Ligand SMILES: [Zn+2]
């Protein structure tokens with residue numbers, strides 16, 4: 001197939017995924033479509049449920065049966081949806097049968113939980129490819145990432161000169177950093193010589209490529225549920241155990257955690273709900289919390305202190321406490337020489353300016369994969385491909401200039417070619 005045709009297909013697929021956005025652990029249609037394309041290309045496809053251990057899965061609240069049904073109604077192949085089982089996502093291998101390196105690439109496939117803009121100024125709406133799933137929108141560009149991964153799969157298969165083995169991971173639930181850890185613990189990065197993750201946009205202009213980002217913040221997302229005892233507020237208040245006071249005490253004191261000399265930390269109590277009726281001692285309270293840190297040490301510090309404060313507050317009011325982790329990611333740095341190589345290949349494209357390194361302060365759970373590969377002696381980078389965007393990431397009016405898609409595709413392809421020849 002000509003490269004022009006592959007690029008056309010990539011754009012068409014991006015728009016198809018854009019119309020059917022699926023949030024973390026709901027991506028049955030997306031996974032089935034990816035599987036169908038990769039099976040036709042004779043990749044060795046493994047659904048995520050083959051490698052995931054339930055204990056490593058975070059933030060899975062999807063109604064599996066309902067999402068599978070919806071996916072089939074929206075055109076997914078029913079037998080592929082069935083093969084997914086309880087978890088979305090997959091990985092696919094291309095073994096050239098010739099000795100050479102083992103490279104792994106990660107593409108995230110989930111959307112953001114927001115409704116998409118229906119303004120005529122918003123191009124996907126104007127051109128008829130806006131979201132058809134209420135409350136769901138590809139507002140981070142992962143529709144583009146998925147399409148890039150599939151186009152790369154085609155280019156690699158057509159190239160008869162490659163050596164070694166290439167694995168493409170289509171990761172579920174990146175938003176809220178929920179899926180990356182489980183995929184990593186599934187062992188599918190082990191033994192990799194090279195690892196690539198990529199993101200479009202990120203505030204960088206079209207035509208700019210950064211070979212390797214660094215400075216990702218570690219982040220932990222977790223819920224705290226307090227259970228006390230409800231009692232009559234007038235007749236026997238001494239019999240109650242007040243969960244609202246426990247949660248409120250915790251919230252105030254979480255913000256009083258001392259800063260750490262080792263680097264930046266962040267804490268946010270995003271949700272606190274408690275109480276039942278005006279004359280009832282509140283028996284239940286529920287909090288959604290996140291912590292972040294610049295280093296593993298500072299991130300562990302702020303998370304550990306948070307748990308101590310939650311436990312202390314529960315003790316003060318005689319409450320039971322359950323803490324449930326909903327998402328977690330570590331920090332990582334791109335490997336300098338591999339980042340340099342990516343920048344060099346990107347620079348060979350017309351109109352592209354590329355730098356090897358850039359710091360940023362977001363979070364992405366591809367960092368689990370980067371760390372795993374680096375700890376095993378391999379090299380890993382997180383590439384940024386700049387793109388003109390119509391609104392910030394996660395905004396309802398987010399869209400990106402599709403001219404960035406072939407830039408990302410070519411950068412990855414040329415870099416892999418260098419490593420696998
Ligand atoms: Zn995002």
Ligand SMILES: [Zn+2]
Nearest residue numbers: 140141142199
């Ligand atoms: Zn993203």
